[in-house]
Amino acid sequence: MLQEVVYCGVCTFPPEYCEFTGKLKRCKVWLKENHSDLYEKLYGDEEVGDKEVSGVAKNLADSSIGEEREEKLEKDLKRLQTKQENREQRELAKKLSSKVVIKREARTKRKFIVAISGLEVFEVDMKKLAKTFASKFATGCSVSKNAEKKDEVVIQGDVLEEVQKHIKGMLEEKGLKDVKMEIIDSAKKKKQPEGAEGAPATNGKK
Template sequence: MIMDPRNLLYCGICTMPPEYCEFSGTQEKCKEWLQDHHEDVFVDIYGEKELIKGIEQVTVEDEGEGKSDRTFVKDKSAKLEAKLERENKKKMSSRVTIKRVERTKRKRITTIHGLDIFGVDLKKAAKLFANKFACGSSVAKNNQNQDEIVVQGDFSDELIELIITNWPHVPEDNIDYIEEQKKKKAPQ
């Protein structure tokens, strides 16, 4: 039985599905984002009471009562929100590097570095690559003592597509491709 893939909605603030935003510590910001971008989903999850409450808050703020009514954010949740925001910025500035390295003669390996920053389990990803391409694939430490996936063979183009389809939270713009060749010796 073949099933169609599901398209999931992820929150723009905490990057979790909207049903789980309450566990992120940034629930108020998540609610505002969901209400602004996907009002139908907001009504499904929080009901029309929250929508009416949000509209009333906006009208009360517009009348000038202002900031004294808005002091419902606690210090701990503000710190947690700031921490999550910093982590999110770090994620979005991080790069996934796919490097093709030439070995002896026509042998090549492909290394993938930086997937772990986006929350990808490297062992599961290595196993997926090994099964998909019918080759050896493992997690190893590189020269900087950081984990990377080593795939035996030249699968750089297919790897980019596979990463984008299996992990949609990894932005395509953050994937870099590097081709590293051995230096040829000068004839004597």
């Protein structure tokens, strides 16, 4: 008895309302891939013949609000779509131009913390990320404000490389490749005995 409703994967609306969200192009692609039968039903006639004209004409045929208003609506929707597209582009550009900063700092002798900042642009839930790191590395992990009053994830322990990998994977999953990552390693590693400052430190400990 209950209906199962398909929701668009792009704009979350039932597909028939996609045209009002300004993301129509992407919605169409999604629908075609995932529910081709629905796609046929909604946009099927547009494929045949001249795209634009038949689309408008079809809407006009089964709409009752009159030619003038329909045209205006169509125009408004187009404008909305361009606006939305521009916004998306801007956001993408912003995402690509921003960078993630991963910092390793020394606490006491052999203790380190890793702080990650600059993630807020990518719509990452910081608290959730902190929780995943905490359980993944079995350490303490929290969200706190850094010197610039921005949120950052602070992880207790020397997990710089793992974190780097994880974040890269996470961003790629979101479809963002080649996001700049800045690694600041303010503490020297114990592993490298060579190097100007590294050697004396290790010697000292022995």
